[in-house]
Amino acid sequence: MDRSRFVTLSALAFGLILVSFVILGFSRLVLPFRTARLLAGPVGLVAFGLVCYLFVRAALSALGLAEIEE
16 A cells, blocks of 8 residues: 555545534434434444554554555
């Protein structure tokens, strides 16, 4: 994985987190809270998984086991 792809995936994860909050906020205006959470949940789960993957990649790079190339 090169550095630009890592940064792109980080920006995507941040964007997905924001989208999850926006979905939750706007859907709470017209739907019950439980339904709003059900709509925002999958996006938040994908973002969480992506953040976990990026954390593992960064930790492996810091340990020198799997470098993030330039």
